[in-house]
Amino acid sequence: MAYQALYRVWRPQTFAQVVGQKIVTQTLKNSILTDQISHAYLFAGPRGTGKTSCAKIFAKAINCLTPVDGEPCNHCDICRAVNENRLTDVIEIDAASNNGVDEIRDIRDKVKYPPTEAKYKVYIIDEVHMLSTGAFNALLKTLEEPPAHVVFILATTEIQKVPATIISRTQRFNFRRITPADLTEQMVKILDQKQISYDEPALQVISRAADGGMRDALSILDQVLSFGQDHVSLANALEVTGDASDNQLADYLSAVFQKDLDQALQQITQLFANGRATTRLIESMIELFRNLLLQQNSPELVASLNYRPLPDSLKPFAQQLTTSQLYRMISDANETLQQLRNSTHGDLFLEVLTVRLVNLLRESGTTETPAAAAPAADQAVVTQLQSEVTKLQEQVSQLQQTGRSATTAAAKPKQVKHQAAPKINRQAIYQVLAAATKEDLSAVREVWPDLLDKLTPAKRAMMNVSEPVAASPAAIVVAFEYAFTLKTANEDQTLQNDLKQELNHFMNNDANIVLVEKDQWPGLRQDYIQDLHKKKQQQLGETQAATPAEPEQSPVVSQAEQLFGSNVVKIEKD
Numbered sequence: 142m143a144y145q146a147l148y149r150v151w152r153p154q155t156f157a158q159v160v161g162q163k164i165v166t167q168t169l170k171n172s173i174l175t176d177q178i179s180h181a182y183l184f185a186g187p188r189g190t191g192k193t194s195c196a197k198i199f200a201k202a203i204n205c206l207t208p209v210d211g212e213p214c215n216h217c218d219i220c221r222a223v224n225e226n227r228l229t230d231v232i233e234i235d236a237a238s239n240n241g242v243d244e245i246r247d248i249r250d251k252v253k254y255p256p257t258e259a260k261y262k263v264y265i266i267d268e269v270h271m272l273s274t275g276a277f278n279a280l281l282k283t284l285e286e287p288p289a290h291v292v293f294i295l296a297t298t299e300i301q302k303v304p305a306t307i308i309s310r311t312q313r314f315n316f317r318r319i320t321p322a323d324l325t326e327q328m329v330k331i332l333d334q335k336q337i338s339y340d341e342p343a344l345q346v347i348s349r350a351a352d353g354g355m356r357d358a359l360s361i362l363d364q365v366l367s368f369g370q371d372h373v374s375l376a377n378a379l380e381v382t383g384d385a386s387d388n389q390l391a392d393y394l395s396a397v398f399q400k401d402l403d404q405a406l407q408q409i410t411q412l413f414a415n416g417r418a419t420t421r422l423i424e425s426m427i428e429l430f431r432n433l434l435l436q437q438n439s440p441e442l443v444a445s446l447n448y449r450p451l452p453d454s455l456k457p458f459a460q461q462l463t464t465s466q467l468y469r470m471i472s473d474a475n476e477t478l479q480q481l482r483n484s485t486h487g488d489l490f491l492e493v494l495t496v497r498l499v500n501l502l503r504e505s506g507t508t509e510t511p512a513a514a515a516p517a518a519d520q521a522v523v524t525q526l527q528s529e530v531t532k533l534q535e536q537v538s539q540l541q542q543t544g545r546s547a548t549t550a551a552a553k554p555k556q557v558k559h560q561a562a563p564k565i566n567r568q569a570i571y572q573v574l575a576a577a578t579k580e581d582l583s584a585v586r587e588v589w590p591d592l593l594d595k596l597t598p599a600k601r602a603m604m605n606v607s608e609p610v611a612a613s614p615a616a617i618v619v620a621f622e623y624a625f626t627l628k629t630a631n632e633d634q635t636l637q638n639d640l641k642q643e644l645n646h647f648m649n650n651d652a653n654i655v656l657v658e659k660d661q662w663p664g665l666r667q668d669y670i671q672d673l674h675k676k677k678q679q680q681l682g683e684t685q686a687a688t689p690a691e692p693e694q695s696p697v698v699s700q701a702e703q704l705f706g707s708n709v710v711k712i713e714k715d
C-alpha cells in the first residue's frame with residue numbers, strides 16, 4: 142500500500158479530534174445541538190489550523206443520520222460518503238484554482254435545486270479571498286437570498302482580502318495558531334501509536350518550525366521519519382527544518398552580545414557549513430530577542446507564552462542588554478527577513494545582519510556587562526573628544542583675539558580626535574574626483590557584487606555595508622555605512638590587498654582603492670568642488686580680497702572641521 146501522509150491519516154473526523162480550536166468546535170457543536178444553523182460561515186485563520194477539516198466535520202454533523210451530542214457518527218451512509226468524498230451534496234471548491242465568475246455562476250444556478258441525498262447542500266469554498274471581483278458579486282447575490290437547504294462555509298487565510306459585504310453576511314469563526322504544546326502533544330500521540338521513539342527536543346524543533354499549523358508539523362514529522370523510520374532524532378529534525386540547535390544559536394548570539402564580530406562571523410560560517418537555513422535562523426533569533434525583551438519587562442509572562450526557551454548561557458544578557466537595543470535588534474532582523482524574500486544570497490544577508498547587530502551594540506553601548514570593556518572605552522573616547530574640542534575652541538578664540546586670522550590657524554595642520562573616524566585621505570580622494578567619470582563608476586558598480594563574492598565570508602560581510610561612490614581609471618572611492626566597519630577595513634591590510642587584486646582583475650587595470658565613511662562623503666565632495674571653484678577663480682587672475690577667504694562649510698562637515706579646517710582629521714587611540 143502506498144505510504145499515506147501523516148496529516149491525511151490523522152485528519153480529524155470529529156470536533157473532539159480537532160486540536161487547538163476548542164472555542165470554535167464547541168460553538169459549532171452547540172449550534173448543531175440547538176438546531177441554530179446559519180446559512181453562511183466564514184472560517185478565518187492561518188494555514189493548517191483545521192479550517193477545512195472543521196468544515197467537513199460540520200457538513201457531516203448537520204447531515205448525519207445518527208449524530209451523537211453534536212458530533213457526526215462517521216458510520217452512517219451519509220458520514221461514510223462524505224469521508225470518501227462521494228456525497229454530491231457536499232461540494233468543495235478551491236477558489237485558488239477556480240477563481241472564475243463562471244464557477245460561482247454555476248453555484249447560483251444549481252443552488253436552487255434541493256440536495257439529492259442529504260438534508261443540507263454544503264458548499265465549502267476554500268481560499269475564498271482568491272475569488273475575482275465578479276465572482277464575489279455573484280457569490281454575494283447568492284448569500285443575499287440563500288435557499289433554506291443550503292449552507293456555505295467560506296475558508297480563508299487572508300480575511301482582509303474578503304469584501305466587507307461578504308463578511309457581514311456570514312457567521313465568522315477565527316481559527317488560532319495551534320500552540321507548540323498542542324502540536325507536540327499530537328505528535329506524541331501519533332508516535333506512541335506507531336511505536337516510534339523520539340527525542341523530546343526534536344518535537345520542540347518541529348513545533349517551532351510549523352508556526353502553529355498542524356499540517357506543517359505533520360509534514361515535517363513525515364520528512365524527519367523518512368531519515369530514520371524508527372526514531373525521531375534531534376539531529377534529523379534540525380536537518381529537515383534547517384534550524385540551529387540551542388547550543389549553536391546560543392554560541393552565535395553570545396558572540397554578538399559580547400560584540401565579538403570575528404567570533405560571531407565564524408559561528409555563522411559554521412552554521413552555514415552545517416546547512417542551516419537563513420530564514421529559520423533569523424526567525425529563531427527574533428524569538429530569542431523577544432524572549433529576552435519579555436524577561437526584562439514581564440518575566441511572569443514568558444512562562445505562559447510559547448516562545449523559544451532561552452538557553453542558559455543567554456539568560457544573563459536579559460539584564461545586560463537595554464530594551465531599546467533589543468527593539469532595534471528585532472527590527473533589524475525583521476528587515477533582513479523581508480529582504481531575504483527577494484534574494485537567493487541568504488548567507489550574505491545573515492552576515493550583514495551580524496555586522497549590523499554588533500555595530501548597533503557597539504554604538505549604543507551597554508552598562509554593567511561583564512564584556513563592558515569595549516563600551517567603556519568608547520565612552521572614554523567620547524569624553525576625551527569633548528574636552529579636546531573645548532580646548533581647541535578656546536585656542537581658536539584666543540587666536541582670534543590676538544589678531545591672527547582664523548584662516549592662518551586653520552591652515553596649520555591641527556590634530557582633532559574624531560570618535561572612531563579613521564584618517565581621511567583627502568588628497569587621494571581629490572585625485573580620484575579630479576579624474577572621476579560616471580562611466581567608470583557604473584563599470585565598478587556592475588562588477589562590485591561579483592568582486593565581493595570572491596572574498597572570504599568575514600571580509601565580505603564587512604564589505605557588504607560599503608559601496609563604490611566615485612571612480613576614475615586610476616582609483617575608486619568606497620564609502621562605508623558605519624565608521625566602525627571603515628576603521629576595521631582600514632586596519633585590515635589583507636582585505637585591502639585582496640580588494641585591490643580583485644578590482645584590478647575585474648576591471649583589468651591597476652586602480653587603487655580609497656575608503657571613506659558614507660556620512661562624510663557629501664561633505665568631502667562639496668569641499669572638493671569649492672576647492673576647485675577657488676582655484677579657478679585664482680586662475681582667472683582675480684585678486685584675492687584683503688579679507689581672508691572664509692570657507693563655506695557644508696553642514697554635513699563635522700563641527701570640529703568647521704572650526705579648525707579640515708586638512709587633517711586623525712584618529713588617535715591612546
Ligand SMILES: [Zn+2]
Binds near residue numbers: 204208216218221
Ligand atoms: Zn453519521
